[in-house]
Amino acid sequence: MPTNSKIFRKLEEWKVKEDVDPNFIEFYRRLLRIQSRAKRRIGIPKPGLSSRTISERMEQGLPLVGFNDIAFDWSLLQDIFTEVTGAFATYPELFGEFPQSLKEPESRPSLSREMVKAWFEGASLPSLMEADDVSEHLLEAIIHATLNPFLVSYSKALLGRVNQERWRRGYCPICGGNPDFAFLDKERGARWLLCSRCDAEWLFQRLECPYCGTQDQDALAYFTDDEGLYRLYVCEGCKRYLKTLDLRQAKSEVLLPLERLFTFDIDAQAQEYGYSPCDRAWARAKR
Ligand SMILES: [Zn+2]
Ligand SMILES: [Zn+2]
Secondary structure, X not given: OOOHHHHHHHHHHHHHHOOOOHHHHHHHHHHHHHHHHHHHHHOOOOOOOOXXXXXXXXXXOOOOOOHHHOOOOHHHHHHHHHHHHHHHHHOHHHHOOOOHHHHOHHHOOOOOHHHHHHHHOOXXXXXXXXXXXXXXHHHHHHHHHHHHHHHHHHHHHHHHXXXXXXXXXXXXXXXXXXXXXXXXXXXXXOEXXXXXXXXXXXXXXXXXXXXXXXXOOOOEEEEEOOOOOEEEEEEOOOOEEEEEEEHHHOOOOOOHHHHHHHOHHHHHHHHHOOOEOOOOOOHHHHO
């Protein structure tokens, strides 16, 4: 995991070099600060999973962490939710229509267990009782940012216990989330997926779509940029795309979770061609 100072330096360079909305970078920086404080408060959890339970879950295709396995500190979670909502509310112009109920600190709703569970399991979200002007999309983004430090802590605690050669599924072995980025490793050019929710990395075959599972070679393709550093994998089966970085071509140090942001132009291009990014749904539930 990259250190914070490196991340902030990289963001600063990005702000100078590229044509990016500086407000977006300010927003992201604020979010990172909230999340890294939260990570320090959460620490590394010690999930009581025996080796036997782990191999059984792996065998059955179950992610290691189910909702009931997470020992949430609900008051900490609520604090983070409030801080994250505050960060979103400070830069409302980044999110289109911004609901009034989230703007005022006094009227900000609280996060229920039911809501967190629904988000975690990819079910549709119950509405925020006091605030029905909040779109599901915005709410998802806020919950995602709130839960990230918790899920990342589980990923740190458990990823070493995943048998990478055996898992090889299209969803995260830790939390069941969808991948939203991938890389080809330096050693063999093997493809690894990056979880959109907990940042876990796992090994996956190159010639299969992680979203719909097709192995039909006529449905799968990829494009590369001029330097061959980035690849855009696309699937005609489900019309989704996956951004990928080829580490064999990387000349400087790569900070993977940040690469999601640095590659917004690739997203724009992919969407222009008619492909969609992964959705947040708990991938396993769909299979
Ligand atoms: Zn995950
Ligand atoms: Zn597909």
